[in-house]
Structure formats: structure tokens, C-alpha cells
Amino acid sequence: MFKLNLKIALRSLFKNKVYAAINIGGLAIGLTAFVLMLLYINHEESYDTWSPDLKNVYQVREKHSFFSPDNEDHWQEVNDSRMANLVRENIPQALAVTRVTADWGFSSGYSVKIAHANPIMVTGMKDADSSFFQVFPYEFLQGDSESALNAPKSVVLKESLARKLFGTEKVLGKTLKVLMWRNDPGTDLTITGVVADPETPQSVSFNALMRTGEEDKVPESASNFHYCQIYARLNPVADTVSVNQSLLKVYTDHQKKSLIKRKLEYNEIYKNGKIPGLKVIPLQDVHLNPPFKLSWIEKLRPVMGISIFLLVISIINFVNLATAQSVQRAKEVGVKKVLGVYKRELIAQFLLESALQSIISLFLCVVLIEVVLPSFKHHFNVQLSFWLNPQLKMMLTQLFGLFSLVTLLAGFYPSWVLSNYNPVAVLKGSYESGLKGVLLRNALVVFQFVISITFIIAIGIMHKQSQFISNKDLGFERGELVNIKTNYDESFAEKLRRIPGVQYVATTTQVMGNAFNVPEEIMYKGKSINMNTVTVSMDALPSLGVKVLQGRLFAKTYKQDTINTVILNEAAANLIDEKPVGKSYNIKDGNKSLVFQIVGVIKNYHNEGFDKAVLPTIYKVTHLGGMSSTNNLLLRLNTSNTGEIMRKVQLEWKQAYPDYPMEYKTMDDIFADLLTENKRFLNMIILFSILSVSLSLLGLFALSTFVAKRRTKEVAVRKVLGASNLQIINLLNRSFLVLVLIANLISWPIAYILVKKWLDGFAYRIDMPVYPFLMATIVSVVISALTVSIQARKAANGNPVHALKYE
Amino acid sequence: MIQLNNIEKYYANKGIKNYVLRLVTTTIKQGEFVSIMGPSGAGKSTLLNIIGMLEEPTYGSYEFLGEDVTSLNERKRIELYRNHIGFVFQAYHLIDEMTVYENIEAPLLYKKVGSSERASRIADLLDRFNIVAKKDLFPNQLSGGQQQLVGIARALAAQPSIILADEPTGNLQSAQAEEIMTLFKKLNQEDGITIIQVTHSEKNAQYGNRILHIADGVVKEDVAILS
């Protein structure tokens, strides 16, 4: 029985080749998008799952007490290093506590020298105290977790790095010289262990874990701080709620004492409902809850929605085509019923058919994934693989689940419709016994087109917005501007200035790609205002090429410029005064009050993404020629021959800092980086829209084929009665066009709301344009009319005699 | 075998009852060969469908093999289809996706007949109807008469005790029609299969041993044919 049904299923697939190809291919595409999403989600969810012992590992988070641009409370993972001892001494459930350097994200790595080889940059070099491997259960291939970090100046390598540096993992006792900045004399570290690379990604990731000794110290003065991340391994039976309760109590006491030592008022800091806070969160929650930024799940949400829609569209195609085609199968059902077949057997048969199609789609989908995975990985910058996935078993289970779901969704309704055919109706020759089916089919077509049209509208608007952004005036000249990743040093800067083609050498704490915001409260005419402050060298603003709106820029000729003059940006000026130049404000510094004079106002310039408004900012010059640790060295060139000049700069660098490689980026590249995320998102939306629109059109095409076929006789009779071809095409088109128009009406408000939400994420955005809406309507109507007409024309051109002779 | 009592069937249209069958009462015994005749629209097909349990009467009682059909559940009805009733249609109604062989095999599969038994029965039927050479062809590769032979072979495969045929030769030319009628007569006489057929042809009706004349839903005449 099963074999015969399978044979019938295959035969009817072959008989309706086009239909089957559309069905299966469409489903494969929908599945592929969905499975890619699954892969990505699995990847993100696999963070910190590489050992069962990680269940007992927790991250310590401190609630920050400073002013933040969005004025909200954040639990930050970078804490006062004193918190480590606080946890260690007061929480008996904590079996081990470790301090790890914070990921500041400024430096991409450290320079590593092995013997007399050239220095190379190694990323992921983390500093920790001796307890790191008591908290994190890494598997030691060389050395052991107990003693590896016992002595300071030791380092544990990941197997992959050991192989990269030495070609083997037998490296115990060898030394690495590590330079953390360009004129660091270097620290010799002894390799005391090699650990296996875990199978799944880690939120506390490293290539080499050092114990330089930095993380062992605690600053002596209460007003000095060292910031780091803190992790603890708790007793498996520990109750986090009670741990967090005692942490909060201990922390509040600590803050009170510390503030007294620092001569600060507890009630001054924690006012307006602000309260101190310290807590632990399970390590497995860390990756999902990054402080200060969107988590992966929030970023992924729109994409997840889109891929689910795509799958739904392809399932709808499947259902629509299957029910439309069921007319052809009606006879089979009727006959089988009078031969004595149970309804459930018929349902099983048709489910088998949809299972057959979905399993072919699934195979196609696996092939497609192999094809598109490389570009997907590149696009999202993640390491993913299907067959080599450590969670392959889970993936396969999910795929099987998906397969069953799709089979049921796609197959159940058609099988149910089919198995309900009344044999008498069939024997009487009327197969059209399901107006209900037609209604549902129309509803599904409308739904499909709502999705597709919404996509088309979204592309139009998103395209306009991204054009707006790429052409937006940044407020500074990004061409021929280079940022070297290093701090300002007067004598080195002087050498660079001598290179012909270099116009300015300067530094600032705030430039696109590396902006460091320092909040400050100023008093202006008795009002206190929150501002962002930026420290620059004398030449920084001219080298950025900012536009002066009022007053002047800093200049050497004004002695007081290195002492107490400031320049405001427009946003800051708006908060202070219409004509601020010449006026002054105060800031409190302990008991003293310092006075600053405003000498100029510049146009706002962008240094962060366009989702953020430019902060009201005060620019100051320091007498040092810049803050010592800006990690920005700006070069303004007055020639477009960047490559040639950078070669000369490189030579100077090699002479000055032979043990540290130079890293730099042009401002054009940095700007492009800033736009990539949006570009990616837009590209993906475009790709998905094209897919969804073509799937919908394919579905419409196949559906119109069936409708045309079913109405062959009607068309033939009408032709014999004298209808023209055009009239017949119109006849067949009309019913579909009504559906597409309805879909348009529904999509407009949906698209408006969704795109509005997206646009609201930008501080700088276009007004909602009208023409993408009109365009989407015209495009959808024209394309679907063309699609249906292909079939309608065929029907209209056919010789009526054929249709009437064989009915 | 079949006992119809006061069978009525009507379709309600805008509140008006359109009677198709009125007070039909008749008995058909095992081994009879009955032809139903009458003008178009008289209700012949409707009566046959009711006998075949494809339609339900609006009123009246119907016993098949001593069992009340109106209270029969689906399971029981399907059992009757599998074991007792064979249908032959005017439009053949072969399953297009199956070969001749598979079409004949289908009812045996539903009846769960063992595979060797199945093979021998089908071979037998193919032989008997002279269509061995056609067994791997699909219905659309056969002539109308051949299709009808396959349809009959399919009806016989499950060895039913009764065959219901609605104008089985309606689409065929007279030579082929004669062949099929002869076959029906043989099945009736040699195998004792009960046959009920609807026909427009007086000549075809003569092959049987009883004719029911129907007009406007009423049995007008019930004549026995003596051969």
C-alpha cells in the first residue's frame, strides 16, 4: 500500500513538473533562510556552554553611578577591582573569584616578540589574577590548572595560538616578550600551560591568558580606581537570590565607607531614586545581556521575523497549489472511496505526498546552505558550519521538527480537503465542491502579497534613508585624514610634520571610530548643565576641518588657550546661550571653582553612528598637546597620495618603535565601517524581499496556471460565443488583480508603522516619503498582471475545439 | 439481499421540495440481474446511488444483507465496499496515476489480500478480459472500451457479491457494449453475482432477468424477462 502510494506520489509529481518544481524549490528557499537563522541562533546560544561546570560560574556586575547620555541605569560588567575581594571575603558560597582585564576595545592586540623574530600583533591577550583557572574549567593539555598561574609573569596559551606561534603545543617553559604599547620596554612571560580550544564560543575569550601582576593589585587611595571584570565560581547548591541579597548589603556598606574616605556625600550621589547595586548573573546570561548595547537577540529580531515570513510564504504556496491541484485528484479520491478506503488512509496518503515534497526540499535546502554559508558567514562575521557543527545532533533534531511541522502545515489542509470529497459529486462529474477552499486560497494569496508589498515599500524607504546618511555632511572633512592607533608624542609628531604632504599632526579624545565621552557638569548663570568634554591638541580642530560658526579656533598665539578657554559645538551652544562667545562658565573641582571662557562655536560634527545625536560638547586644549592616552594620532594630508606618505610615516615609526607594529586607518574607511551595519541590514532586506516577491509571484503563476486550466472549458465556450483574446485575458486577470489591490491596501499601514519604527532608530533621518508606497502598488499590480497574463494568454490562444472535445 | 421500503428523496430548492424518488419499494434477491430504465432525469442514478450507499434517502428504510443501512457506521460501510459491492461507472473512473495492473490491484490492497493471491487473481482477470498486453499502460493510453473492461475487472477483483453499474456502456459503440453485456450475463449466471445496471438501451436490458421502469421518481413497471 505504502509503496503504491509512494509511486502515485512520484508520478503525480512528474506529471506536474512545473508545479512541483515551484513548490519544492520555493519551500527549499524558505527553509534555507530559516535554517540559516537557526544556525545563527544556535551559535549565539552556544556561548559559554562548552563545559557543564560553567553552570556554576557567574559574572559580577556593578550598577554605574555616573551620568549617561540616555539617563538610564546600566549594570556594567566593568567593575571597581575592589569588588573581587568584597565577594571573596563576604560571600561564603563563592568558591573562587577571579579578576580579568576589561575588554576596552581600543587596542586590537599586543605586540609579541619571540626570541629575535619580528614582533607580531596578537589579539585576545588577557590579563588576569592567579585564580582564573579555578573559576573557568579549561582543559589543560600542558601544565595544570592548579599551578599554572601560581607565579606572576606567567602565561597560558590556547592550543591554537601555541600552534600558530611555535607550530606545536609542547611549549612549556618558553618565553614571550609582550609589549602593550609602543614604547613599553616589554614584559617577559613564561609559558606555564596550554589549554584546549573549547568547542563553543566564549564570552570571556582569549588567545593567551597572562598573569602580569597588574590584576593582583588594589589601588591604595580610596579615590583611585582600577577597573576590571570579575567572575566567580559559586557552590553548585548556592541560591543566587540570597547571594545577591547579601551582595547588595555588603556593597552598600562598602560604598558608604568609600565615599566618606573620598570626602563625598552618599546622599549627594544616590539621590532621585538612584541606589547602589552589585549582583552576580550566570555566565550563560552574559552574552545575551551586554551592557550599554543591543543584545544579539534584539539585533536579530527583524531578521528572524523576515525569515519566518519567508518560510510562511513558501508554505502558503505549497498549500495553495496543493488545494488548487486537488481538483485533479478528486476523481482518484472518489473512486478510492467507493473501493472502500478509510478517510484517515486518504489523509495519510496525501500527507505522504507533502512529506515527499518537503523531504526533497529539505535535501535541496541542505545543499543550498552549503552554497550560501560562506557568504553568510562573511556577512555576519561569525564562524558557522553545518556538518562540522558541534551541535549537529541538535540541528538535525530541529530540522526533523521543522520537516514535520512543514509537512503538517503544508499537507494537512489539502489532505483534509481532498479526503472530504464526496464520491457522488465526483461521479456526477462536478469536481468544484469547495467554495471554502477558494476563499481560503484567496486569503492566503492576499496574505502573501501583503508581506511582499510591505517588503517593497520598506526597501524603497530604507534605500532613501541610507542614501541620506552616506551623503550627509559630517561636519568635518573625512578625505585625506588618517588616524594612527597610538598616543600623541610631541617629538614623534614633530618628525611626522617634516614629511612633505603632512599638513597637521594632532590628537583628540573624540573622533569617528574612537570616541571617548567624558561627562562633566558645568554651572552657567547659576544653572547646572550636563556636558560632554573632549580634550584636543592645538591643531586637532583644524586638522579635522570643522566649520567655525562663531568666534575662533584654538591657536598658539593665544597663551590662555592651553589654560582656560573652550570651544563649544552647536549642540552645547544651544543649551547655553545664543551668543556664547566671550561668556564664561564655572565647574566645581572639590571645593574650588574653575572659570572657563568660551572663545568659539563650531558646527556639530559626527563621531558616532547616525542613530545617536551629537552630544553637547565642550572642547579644551591641554598644555601637554593632548591627553596622554587618546590612542588617536590624526594626520591631515594635503595631497591625495596617501599610500606614498604613509610609507614614509611607517619608516619613521619603525625607527622610533622597532618592537611595536604600526596600525592606522583612513577616515574614509572608518566612515565606511560605520555604515556597514546598516548596509548589511539593507542588503539583507533587499535579498529577502526579492526572494519573497519572487516566491509570491511563482505561487501566483502556478495558481493562475491551475485556474486557467480549470476554466479551459469556460474560456473555450466564451471564444465560440465570440469573446476576443484580450477580453479573456481580462477575465482571468480580474480576480487576481482584486486580490493584489486588497493586499496593497492592507500593506500600506503595516509598512508605514514598521518603517517608521526603523527610522525612529536614527537621530538623523528623512521624512516618510510617499513615492515608495505608490511605487510598490504599481510594481505589484504590473508584475502580477504580467504573471497571470502569461497563463491567460495561453488559455485564450488555445483552439476551443480541443477543450470542448475532451472534457 | 436488498430491501427498499418507501424510499423517498427530494432536494429542497427555495422552500419547494423537488422529489426525485417517491415511495420506491422493491426487493432484489441474490443472483438477480436487474436493469433500471426510464427517461432522463427520472431518478435512475439516484436510486442506484442509494443502493450503493453513496447517497442517503431523505425518507424510508433500506436493508442490505439484512442490515439497516441508515444506521450503518462508516466503518461498517467501508467493510461492505471492500467485500460485497463492486461499482462500474459510465465514465470508467480509473485512477489516472495508476497503471492498468495497479488499478485492478487497488481494491485487493484495501482488502489486505496477500501478495501471491493478489498476483494470481490479477493475472486471472487480465487473462479473462484479454488485456494482458496492456497491463503496464496508463488509462489515457487505452480506448474507451478497454478502459471500461479495466473498470469491470477492478470491480470484480475483490470478488463482490453485487455489481452496481450506471450506464456501463453509455460511452461505447454497440459491438463493445454487446461484449460487456455478455460478460455481465456470464458473471451473473456462472458466478451467481447479483447485478444492477442502469441503461437506456432496451437491447441491453434484455440480457438481464428483470427490468424496473422508472418515471418521475416512481416505479411504473417491474417486469420479469423470461429467457
Ligand SMILES: Nc1ncnc2c1ncn2[C@@H]1O[C@H](COP(=O)(O)OP(=O)(O)OP(=O)(O)O)[C@@H](O)[C@H]1O
Ligand atoms: N444535487 C442536486 N440538487 C438538485 N437536484 C438534483 C441534484 N442531483 C440530482 N438532482 C435531480 O434529480 C433528478 C434525478 O437525477 P438522476 O441523476 O437520478 O437522473 P437519471 O435518471 O439518472 O437521468 P439520466 O438518464 O439523464 O442520467 C434530476 O431531475 C436532477 O435534476
Ligand SMILES: [Mg+2]
Ligand atoms: Mg443518470
